[in-house]
Amino acid sequence: MTTITISGGDSNLTLPGNIDTIIGGTGDDTITISSALNSTIDLGANSGTGVDSLTLGNFVNTATISNIETVTGGTLADTLTLGAATSGSTINAGAGADRVTLADGTNNITLNSVETVVGGTGADTVALGGSIGTANVSLGAGDDALALSAVVTSGSFDLGAGDDAVTLANGTNVITLAGTETVTGGTLADSVTLTSAIATGGVINLGNGSDSLTLTGSGYTATITNVESITATATAADTITLGVHKLAPSTSEAVLTS
Secondary structure: OOEEEOOOOOEEEEEOOOOOEEEOOOOOEEEEEOOOOEEEEEOOOOOOOOOOEEEOOOOOEEEEEEOOOEEEOOOOOEEEEEOOOOEEEEEEOOOOOOEEEOOOOOEEEEEEOOOEEEOOOOOEEEEEEOOOOOEEEEOOOOOOEEEEOOOOOOEEEEOOOOOOEEEOOOOOOEEEEEOOOEEEOOOOOOEEEEOOOEEEEEEEEOOOOOOEEEEOOOOEEEEEEOOOEEEEOOOOOOEEEEOOOOOOOOOOOOEEEO
């Protein structure tokens, strides 16, 4: 196995992707990978406190990464696993069917053009934007927060156990959510389907636009605001509190259907 350890201060290196392990130094490390990557990279392993960046080549890349503030992907599929929880990192995955798996712990991360996101056991705060196609997001346990800056019309979004929240982008969103207790809509018409029951304390505020909400699970307790149409398809009793409703021109009050 090949290991490269970077010593000293700031480094700017181009390295091949067939190195098994890359360990960063104490300064700002800027690493560019020149071939297909299959490695473990930790740019803060040497007690490094610098601002580190990793740029991948236009190949199919697979890596476990830790302590890297900025990652730029290539044009093909990148599969990245975080080896340690992160706060303030950004991954711009680029083109291709990309996947990021978060470490167990408390993560706060910005992801752009990542089609598949897998959370850990802690509380994850994820900002997801760019080109995400038919996204597949599963954030696992913990009190997770997902903020979408890309309009969603398809995909799978499951925030798992915990007290979880989703904020939609400004646009016309069509989204199905599981494991979500709080939903905040955007400025246009949102169509939201909730598939998991909310036992207590749900807050749904879909904002401006002619919005619709469909409840397909069994047993919801929630305050619902700024939703023009509500449909409940299950037979279990729901406890719904209607909050303030912003009327658009020529619209009526919220309509409930069961």
